[in-house]
Amino acid sequence: MSGNTFGKLFTLTTFGESHGQALGAIVDGCPPGLPLCEADLQGDLDRRRPGSSRHTTQRREADEVRILSGVFEGVTTGTPIGLMIENTDQRSKDYSKIKDQFRPAHADYTYHHKYGVRDYRGGGRSSARETAMRVAAGAIAKKYLAARGISVRGYMSQLGPISIDFKSWDGVDDNPFFSPDPDRVPELEAYMDQLRRDQDSVGARITVVAEGVPVGLGEPIFDRLDAELAHGLMSINAVKGVEIGAGFDSISQRGSEHRDEMTPEGFLSNHAGGVLGGISTGQPIVAHLALKPTSSITTPGRSIDVHGNPVEVITKGRHDPCVGIRATPIAEAMMALTLMDHLLRQRGQNGDVRVETPQIKQL
Numbered sequence: 298m299s300g301n302t303f304g305k306l307f308t309l310t311t312f313g314e315s316h317g318q319a320l321g322a323i324v325d326g327c328p329p330g331l332p333l334c335e336a337d338l339q340g341d342l343d344r345r346r347p348g349s350s351r352h353t354t355q356r357r358e359a360d361e362v363r364i365l366s367g368v369f370e371g372v373t374t375g376t377p378i379g380l381m382i383e384n385t386d387q388r389s390k391d392y393s394k395i396k397d398q399f400r401p402a403h404a405d406y407t408y409h410h411k412y413g414v415r416d417y418r419g420g421g422r423s424s425a426r427e428t429a430m431r432v433a434a435g436a437i438a439k440k441y442l443a444a445r446g447i448s449v450r451g452y453m454s455q456l457g458p459i460s461i462d463f464k465s466w467d468g469v470d471d472n473p474f475f476s477p478d479p480d481r482v483p484e485l486e487a488y489m490d491q492l493r494r495d496q497d498s499v500g501a502r503i504t505v506v507a508e509g510v511p512v513g514l515g516e517p518i519f520d521r522l523d524a525e526l527a528h529g530l531m532s533i534n535a536v537k538g539v540e541i542g543a544g545f546d547s548i549s550q551r552g553s554e555h556r557d558e559m560t561p562e563g564f565l566s567n568h569a570g571g572v573l574g575g576i577s578t579g580q581p582i583v584a585h586l587a588l589k590p591t592s593s594i595t596t597p598g599r600s601i602d603v604h605g606n607p608v609e610v611i612t613k614g615r616h617d618p619c620v621g622i623r624a625t626p627i628a629e630a631m632m633a634l635t636l637m638d639h640l641l642r643q644r645g646q647n648g649d650v651r652v653e654t655p656q657i658k659q660l
């Protein structure tokens with residue numbers, strides 16, 4: 298295996314480069330009989346698509362997905378689902394100047410040393426463009442999970458220094474930031490406009506929440522649900538940290554504060570983030586992601602070329618000044634893929650999940 302496949306029973310394999318002909322995926326292990334068509338995937342793809350606001354890369358891609366296999370007369374057949382999106386707006390000349398240079402903080406350096414050869418155009422396989430396929434596959438998982446009462450939603454909880462308190466799910470999809478508080482959008486826009494003038498980039502924090510997840514998903518030791526979530530989320534380009542529930546705040550909490558006390562009506566808090574001992578509790582599963590600032594910026598930076606000579610790197614082209622702005626649907630997809638895989642694994646070992654979910658009291 299060379300790291301292009303995610304999951305055990307419900308698997309996603311992706312292929313393709315940012316400036317190659319197309320991106321593709323094979324989704325295997327999907328149960329038969331799920332009604333599925335392109336429109337089911339396109340909604341989430343449109344949420345991730347480049348060029349949808351002035352705060353993202355201006356590369357214009359329709360990201361129109363085609364289902365090549367695994368669906369017959371409108372339902373999945375249980376055979377591998379092949380997906381494809383053609384690349385239509387590559388501008389590879391933007392990269393000719395830096396083809397022999399390593400952008401500081403970019404995978405250019407590690408790909409070069411690992412493989413000895415690399416498609417430098419648009420970052421090749423290391424480009425975040427690959428995440429389109431995760432989103433398409435995640436939409437299949439989301440649809441299957443939704444039919445079982447499980448939802449997966451995300452929002453931006455911090456843009457650079459600006460933290461955004463959760464207000465409501467209403468309107469999260471109606472602004473380019475996925476802000477859960479629409480009143481903060483002008484502030485976020487002003488921040489991004491200044492950032493663009495500064496020719497710089499910034500990081501972000503995304504929060505993803507799955508609700509309606511039954512008790513019992515996850516394996517107790519190496520394949521803990523939280524470990525697999527961290528794997529899936531950490532595998533997204535630019536992610537440098539993942540927290541489940543209280544995450545690193547657990548360090549300063551006391552046991553009496555951190556513990557989620559239980560009553561016959563349910564849990565009284567959710568510091569665990571919906572996972573205990575690697576297994577879902579039935580509470581909402583809550584994960585937070587830290588995305589680093591985009592490495593491709595026009596502010597000159599010191600680096601070296603492939604021969605080891607010092608160079609000053611300036612990355613021109615069409616780049617996201619904050620990859621976190623488009624990361625919400627990607628994070629949702631990775632959580633949905635992980636939950637889908639574990640739902641099938643739970644069913645495989647223990648039969649259909651029938652344990653009643655305790656009443657949810659609080660996020």
Ligand SMILES: C=C(O[C@@H]1CC(C(=O)O)=C[C@@H](OP(=O)(O)O)[C@H]1O)C(=O)O
Pocket residue numbers: 315346347354355356358387388391418419420423424425426427429593614615616617
């Ligand atoms: C195209 C997408 O994002 C791209 C991600 C990306 C990178 O280096 O990660 C660099 C840019 O590619 P290019 O230089 O070819 O325009 C982005 O536009 C996408 O997400 O669909």
